[in-house]
Amino acid sequence: MLNDPGQDPIVFWEEFYRTKRISSTGRASSALQRIASGLTPGRALDLGASHGDDVIWLAGHGWQARGCDISETAIARARARANALGLENAVQFEQCDLSSAFPQGEFDLITALYLQSPVALARAAILRRAAGQLRPGGHLLVVSHAAPPPWSPQATPSTIFPTIADELVAIGAPTPDLEVMTAEIVTRHGKGPDGAEAMLEDNLVLVRRRPA
DSSP, X not given: OOSOTTSOHHHHHHHHHHHTOOSOOOOOOHHHHHHXXXXXXXXXXXXXXXXXXXXXXXXXXXXXXXXXXXOHHHHHHHHHHHHHTTOTTTEEEEEOOTTTOOOOSOEEEEEEESOOOSSOOOHHHHHHHHHHTEEEEEEEEEEEXXXXXXXXXXXXXXXXXXXXXXXXXXXXXXXXSEEEXXXXXXXXXXXXXXXXEEEEEEEEEEEEEOOO
């Protein structure tokens, strides 16, 4: 699944945001909206925040929300959008290479939405660290591509995408401290580069640190 295991992830993602994903969708993940709407707002952390759509949605719904991304270009755009919406006091964005550093503190909600990479990413270690930084009663929401879209050049049987079991192993759940609230494959509408539509499959895993 790696393009080049030796490629610098910071260089790769800076180039990606400068030349390919140059603007925000302006929409938060439907999975995030569905799950977070049933939770009591508190401190939230979004891993791989991109242009900040999910963080901004959380802030608009009462959360003290923090987002981190490896790309300074993406983070700068997220900060500018939050400021334009008057949410600068409710959100915090920072550039962070999660494979080598992780935001400090405990959180009521940590999200890792499509935290997948064609270049090196210590994903399992990141998810395990995230689970360890949940407050008692806090939730970790992981959503990942379960299969490639039909228009992808990598849409072959040899392409490896995580399974639900893979995600639970990466997180390190269940344990006496971590209970699995949801672990399922969900579908959503997607649209390819040529406008072709398809139903896409995602893994959705929600775990909770048991209350003290």
